[in-house]
Amino acid sequence: MVLEAILLGLSTGTYCTMYCGPVLIPFLCGSEKIGYKRNSGLVGVFLLARLATYFVLGAVFAALGFLLNEYCDPVLARKLSTFAYIFCGLSLLCNSLGVKFPWGCGENGGCRAPKLRRMGNDWITAIVTGLAVGLHVCPPLWTAMLRSVFGGNGITGLFYFVFFYIGTLPFFIPLLGIPFIAKRLPVIRRISRVTQFCVSLYFLIFLGLISLL
Amino acid sequence: MISCLILSALMFLIVTFFVVIMNDCSVISVIYAAFLMFLYIRMTFAEHKKSGSGVIYRRIFQTVFAVGFCMAFISDLYAERGSMAITENALSSAELPFCHIAIPQVLVPLLVTKNIIFPARITGHYAAVASMLLIWFICTITVGRGWCSWICFYGGWEEGFSHVAKKRRIKLLPKNKELREFHFGFFFFIILASLCELACVYCDWFCPFKLVTEFAPATSIPTLIAMILFIGLFVGLVVVLPILTKKRTQCSSLCPFGAFASLTDRFSLFGMKIDTQKCSGCMKCATTCPFSAIDIKTIQEKKGHPEITCAKCGECVGVCPQKAISYEFRFRLNKGGCACGSSGSGKKSALQELLHPAHLFRFAAFTFSAIMSSGFMIKALNLVCNFVTSIGGAK
Amino acid sequence: MNRFHAKFKILSAAFSCFFGITLFFVFSDIMTNFLGSFLRVDPSYTGGEVCGEFIGNNISANAKPELVHYTVHQPVTNARWQRSAEYWQLVLEYKNPVAASEDTRIYIGLDNQKNNDGLWDFEVLLTAGEGKVFDRDGNFITAVEYYLLNDGTQIKFRIPLSDKRLQKVLGAKKTYHYIVTEELSDEINPLEVTMTARKKDKKAEAETRAYVSHVKELYYQTRFAADPEEADFDNGKPDANDIDACLSYYGQKIKDNPEDYESLSNYGTYLAMKGGRSSIMKATALVKESYNYLDKACELAFEKEGEIDVLLNRASVSASVPEQVFGKAESGAEDFMRIVLLSEDKILKAYSYVMAYECYKKRGNESKAFLALQEAKNMIE
Numbered sequence: 001m002v003l004e005a006i007l008l009g010l011s012t013g014t015y016c017t018m019y020c021g022p023v024l025i026p027f028l029c030g031s032e033k034i035g036y037k038r039n040s041g042l043v044g045v046f047l048l049a050r051l052a053t054y055f056v057l058g059a060v061f062a063a064l065g066f067l068l069n070e071y072c073d074p075v076l077a078r079k080l081s082t083f084a085y086i087f088c089g090l091s092l093l094c095n096s097l098g099v100k101f102p103w104g105c106g107e108n109g110g111c112r113a114p115k116l117r118r119m120g121n122d123w124i125t126a127i128v129t130g131l132a133v134g135l136h137v138c139p140p141l142w143t144a145m146l147r148s149v150f151g152g153n154g155i156t157g158l159f160y161f162v163f164f165y166i167g168t169l170p171f172f173i174p175l176l177g178i179p180f181i182a183k184r185l186p187v188i189r190r191i192s193r194v195t196q197f198c199v200s201l202y203f204l205i206f207l208g209l210i211s212l213l
Numbered sequence: 214m215i216s217c218l219i220l221s222a223l224m225f226l227i228v229t230f231f232v233v234i235m236n237d238c239s240v241i242s243v244i245y246a247a248f249l250m251f252l253y254i255r256m257t258f259a260e261h262k263k264s265g266s267g268v269i270y271r272r273i274f275q276t277v278f279a280v281g282f283c284m285a286f287i288s289d290l291y292a293e294r295g296s297m298a299i300t301e302n303a304l305s306s307a308e309l310p311f312c313h314i315a316i317p318q319v320l321v322p323l324l325v326t327k328n329i330i331f332p333a334r335i336t337g338h339y340a341a342v343a344s345m346l347l348i349w350f351i352c353t354i355t356v357g358r359g360w361c362s363w364i365c366f367y368g369g370w371e372e373g374f375s376h377v378a379k380k381r382r383i384k385l386l387p388k389n390k391e392l393r394e395f396h397f398g399f400f401f402f403i404i405l406a407s408l409c410e411l412a413c414v415y416c417d418w419f420c421p422f423k424l425v426t427e428f429a430p431a432t433s434i435p436t437l438i439a440m441i442l443f444i445g446l447f448v449g450l451v452v453v454l455p456i457l458t459k460k461r462t463q464c465s466s467l468c469p470f471g472a473f474a475s476l477t478d479r480f481s482l483f484g485m486k487i488d489t490q491k492c493s494g495c496m497k498c499a500t501t502c503p504f505s506a507i508d509i510k511t512i513q514e515k516k517g518h519p520e521i522t523c524a525k526c527g528e529c530v531g532v533c534p535q536k537a538i539s540y541e542f543r544f545r546l547n548k549g550g551c552a553c554g555s556s557g558s559g560k561k562s563a564l565q566e567l568l569h570p571a572h573l574f575r576f577a578a579f580t581f582s583a584i585m586s587s588g589f590m591i592k593a594l595n596l597v598c599n600f601v602t603s604i605g606g607a608k
Numbered sequence: 609m610n611r612f613h614a615k616f617k618i619l620s621a622a623f624s625c626f627f628g629i630t631l632f633f634v635f636s637d638i639m640t641n642f643l644g645s646f647l648r649v650d651p652s653y654t655g656g657e658v659c660g661e662f663i664g665n666n667i668s669a670n671a672k673p674e675l676v677h678y679t680v681h682q683p684v685t686n687a688r689w690q691r692s693a694e695y696w697q698l699v700l701e702y703k704n705p706v707a708a709s710e711d712t713r714i715y716i717g718l719d720n721q722k723n724n725d726g727l728w729d730f731e732v733l734l735t736a737g738e739g740k741v742f743d744r745d746g747n748f749i750t751a752v753e754y755y756l757l758n759d760g761t762q763i764k765f766r767i768p769l770s771d772k773r774l775q776k777v778l779g780a781k782k783t784y785h786y787i788v789t790e791e792l793s794d795e796i797n798p799l800e801v802t803m804t805a806r807k808k809d810k811k812a813e814a815e816t817r818a819y820v821s822h823v824k825e826l827y828y829q830t831r832f833a834a835d836p837e838e839a840d841f842d843n844g845k846p847d848a849n850d851i852d853a854c855l856s857y858y859g860q861k862i863k864d865n866p867e868d869y870e871s872l873s874n875y876g877t878y879l880a881m882k883g884g885r886s887s888i889m890k891a892t893a894l895v896k897e898s899y900n901y902l903d904k905a906c907e908l909a910f911e912k913e914g915e916i917d918v919l920l921n922r923a924s925v926s927a928s929v930p931e932q933v934f935g936k937a938e939s940g941a942e943d944f945m946r947i948v949l950l951s952e953d954k955i956l957k958a959y960s961y962v963m964a965y966e967c968y969k970k971r972g973n974e975s976k977a978f979l980a981l982q983e984a985k986n987m988i989e
Contacts, residue, residue: 014325022405070720071779074685074694075770139685187394194398195405202406206418213434227630230889235933237896302755304689305764307649323647332653332689336644337931337972343644344636344932351632355624411650412688429689482621544617568622577625584633 005144005160009167012140017171019136020046022199023088023129028178030192031122032099039179042122043172046130051165053134054141058150058161067151072142082211084135089204091128094120096197140164216566217257220576224253227580232587241594242587249274249583256579260571264539265531267575271363272372278586279369281593283425286310288596290427298430307332310340310427313360314367315416316349317400317473318407330411339588348585356578357481358474361464361504362526363578364585367422368464375455375503382457386496389505392466393522400472415469421446461503465522471504475521483574484543485523489515491537498529498538518546525574540571634888637932652688655697655766656681660801663982672789674707675700676979680785680801683769683777691753694769696777698732700787701979705760709736712763715792717784718776727798728786730774732767739765743773750774758975777803816981820962823988827959851885854878869908873918876901880925895929899936906943916950919943927963931970941967941976948983958987 024046028039057080061067066076098120141164147153148161182188228246236242252274256267287297294300303309311333319342322330334341352360361368385392406414418439424447431437446467454462464471478484487498492512499507506523519529529538566572632639651657660680679699687693702708715728731742732752739752753766769775777783784798846853855878861871876898883894902922909918926940944964948957961984968977 018325018408018411022402022409025405026401069776069779071775072685073775074778075775078686078693190394191398191401194395195401198399198402199405202402202414207410210435210438223626226889230892231630231633234889234893234896301691301753302757304653305655305691305753305755305766306757307654326650328650329647330650330653330688332649334972335647335649336640337970341640341644341972342647342649343640346647347632347636347639347643351629355629410688411652417689482624542618542621545614568618570621573622573625577629580625580629584629 001156001160002163005147005163006167008140008144009164010170012138013168013171015138015140016168020050020133020172022203023092023133024172024175025178026192026196026199027092027095027122027125027129028175028192029182030189030196031182034179034182034189036176036179040176042126043175045123045126046133047169047172049127049130050134053131054145054161054165057134057137058145058148061145062150062152067142067146070146072137072139077137077142080135080137082208084132085203085211086208087132087135088129089200089202089208091120091125091132092196092200093204095122095125096120096193096200214261215563216569216572217254217261219563219567220257220572221250221254224576224579224583225250228253228583231584232591236587236591239591241591241598245587245590245594249579253579253583256575257572260575263531264536264571265527265529265533268527268531271527272376274582274586275363275365275369276373277369278582278590279366279373281586281590282366282369284596285589285592286426288592297427299427304332307334309333310338311342311345312340312426313345313349313365314420314422314468314470315413316345317469318403318413318415321404321408322411325408326411330407331413331416352581353474353477354480355482356525356574356581357478357483358471358523359481359483359525359574359578360474360581361461361468361471362524364581365464366586366589367425367468368461370422370425370451371455371461371463372503374452375459375461378456378459381459381500383454384500385458385460385462385505386499386509389499389508389520390510392505393520396466396472396522397475399467400469403469418442419446419467421451421463421467423447459503460505464524465503465505471522471524474524478521478523479543482543482577483525483570484541484546485519485525485529486539486541486546487511487517487519488535488537488539489517491535492533493535493537495534497532497534501528501532503528525578527575540569540574542570637930640932651682652684652686653690655699655764656684657805658682659803659805660799661806662799672702672707672710672712674703675712675787676703676982677701677975678785678787678799680783680799682803682805685769685778690766692766692768692770694775695753695766696769696774697764697766699765700734700763701758701975702761702763708756708760708763711735711789713788713790713792715786715788715798716777717786717798718780719782719784720776720780727792727794728784729776732765734763734765741767741774758973762975819981819985820966823955823958823962823984826988827955830955851878851882855882867908869905869912869918870914872901872908873905873921876905877921877925880929884928892933895925895934898925916947916956919947919950923947923960923963927967927970937967937970938973940964941971941980945980954987958984961987 024043028042031039031042058067066073099122144161144164145151147157148164149155149157150161151157153160182192228249232246232249233242252270256270259267259270290297294303299309309332311331315331315333319329319331322328329335329342331342336343338344352364356363362372403415403419419442421443423443428440428443429436431440446463450463450467454460492515494512496509496512499509499512502519502523503526504522504524506519506521507529508520511520525540527540530536530540658679659682662678663676677700679701681697681699683694683696684690685694687695698714700708700712712734714732714734716730716732717728721729729744730749733740733742734752734754737754737756739754741749741752743749749771750768753768755764756762757764767774769777780803783801783803785801786792786796786798788796844857846857848854855875858871858875858878861868862875865871879898879901880895883891883898886894899922902918902925905918906915906922909915920943923940923943926934926936926943929936931937941964944960944967947960948964951957951960961980965977965980965984968974968980
């Protein structure tokens, strides 16, 4: 059972990284303070927040009876994804304008948007984006929820879900090496800030608000 | 002089085969071949006489190709589908033409998912995935980002518009570095978003050239927004800004293929060299560069070469009063140094001239240009002739 | 050593510029086909992975006899750039457009419908140009995305999965399909499809290659058995292997009679053969010239005796020349299909179908290629 859960996680891991990549990579690369510990901390906080959302979703789905189906409801999944993009986009945008974007707040002070600096703090951004990304529900995640505690499988089900989540984590390991590149190429930081700003607007407007129309 | 004759003779063979023989030796193909040979011979001899004086022929070719490609492509679309709009048939059967701008967007997902995230034919068409990938590969290892300034049939529009106005109204030189950073920032955004969406995001929302090729019909609010965007981007970045700035603004700020080609240009055979001993710091090259590849700092810090976004168009070569800029083999460009004096002065033999990097680069780039353009331009010329004949007949 | 190294690099660069790019474009056909064999479009754009395929008589005794191929795809979710983000694609292929335009009903049953006491759960009714999905009670659920392709012989339809009742196919391990022209009866056996993606069947591909070679061998054996070394028996005909002699022989015959379509066709064929043995530049010119003769021959031979041989010559040349350079695969396939219509010889028909299969494959038309191969197999096992 443990092996099955880990293999399910490994099979879906690339897709998890593909969803999280646009959020995490520019965010970490453009960080004001670069360090391996800080970087690992931000990734860890992001992943824990994502796990928290999965737990909340699992409980809600179980309570509402959505997990009676063996398959992932695609229309519901797309609607949740829309909200994931909106919340993610907003958080990244605050982080960009408050802290990250080339003409945002810098280390020398003179911040043009002090309020956004509080909201766009790196740790808060990591938590909010982690919570938001957790709203992306893919078929393997649905299967894991079904076979886990949310599907009524008791304590073994809990372990099933945890091991599934652990199976998705190896693909995030390369992100821990970002400080290695960011320290050697300072231009990467400025470019990443532009990327993050573009990602935030794209998530918010094109994938979020326009999808709601 | 002898080297120019040899180069012209070689180009004549190539043009005869690919343009004339491959198109059934029609009258139109002979006319187009003559046009190509005129451009190449004038360019080669002009460069022989004075470095940098042949760029005007490159500009003429690229602008003409952009218009001709547009005409031929649109007529193909009408023949196949009856309109420029993408039909659901074509989308659902994966029969869309695959353009080079989609290449960087599909490469990373291809490595991850082993699939092409674009509904195009894999083989059996001039715009099929396999053929475009191969062309890109060969181009990368030969002319590198020279594609943008010598071959790209989209960039030709900006090439033309950037030479419409006599005077520069907006000066972008102080913002060159920010422009490049934005370009690469946008490029990485496109790559990450395409990977996340498993669809080509630039093609979906940001491509201005849909106005001159094909587009999704505006049947819903999102597609209407997309249409407004691409019309706006075309008018703004391809027409208005090039006229005002005399630079290729779309190519140097938005095009993901351009950014990608800049990164892979390190594998090409050629680069540009700035002889820092000859350079007087007049900044004429930086002002002229259409790709914002030379900054104030590039000259002040005596880097010895333009920045990464150089597309080897040769515009800087002609304007430099000290003749400090020239083409060079990449393996000869010293890291951090200027490769000064390595080309030497004084009389060269015909063989040495023939093997000069400038000649080789122009030959390679023009070969690409001639072969890539032949089918489209002949089709376009046929359309023009038929149109003129029909008007003449009607009168 | 360094100077030698530098000179070597310069000469390599010169070779690449002068000849490398040209050679690349000349041989791009081969490289493109090689690269293309490793690439494929994401299935969400093309209808999803294939999970079931049925051919000819295996489809159903109650389906139309002209229905030759039925394909069931895996349902697709989160598709991009498509009309429906979630859909289920099914494809029907017919021998002729008339059969495709008539009404067809497909009854589909899902194995995960727990309260199902009947044979099926949904009915798909395809009429000319549209399709509708109904539930067991006859209530309309949704319209399908209907595409008529391949000159009207292929119906591809996609069932949107926005309705909850239809979404159950996402969880089905097996589906059951009844394809009928009239009402469904209890005696019909369904087509059972396991809803998992089929893996590339290397064994089947090897069998196909072996079959194609077998048919070609059979044809060549019968052909040479019929015309053994005609030059020995015929008056004045040169040795078939001496291309120049053959060209002058048939050239003279054309001079004597410009309407002699057999000579025109043979002359064109030998010209193409000469091109195949010449340098690249000459080859292109010769092959293009050969088509002047081949096309004229086919035009003159239309609906006359000897048309089959003339078509066979042109089709064979079309099948052997590089597609990227000449683009003759499609017309070659059409010529072979015409030979099938004209000929009574079973082996020639099978050979023509097999050659049409190769031409369609070259062109990237998998659907027509598949049908041609099936027809060949119907002729010769």
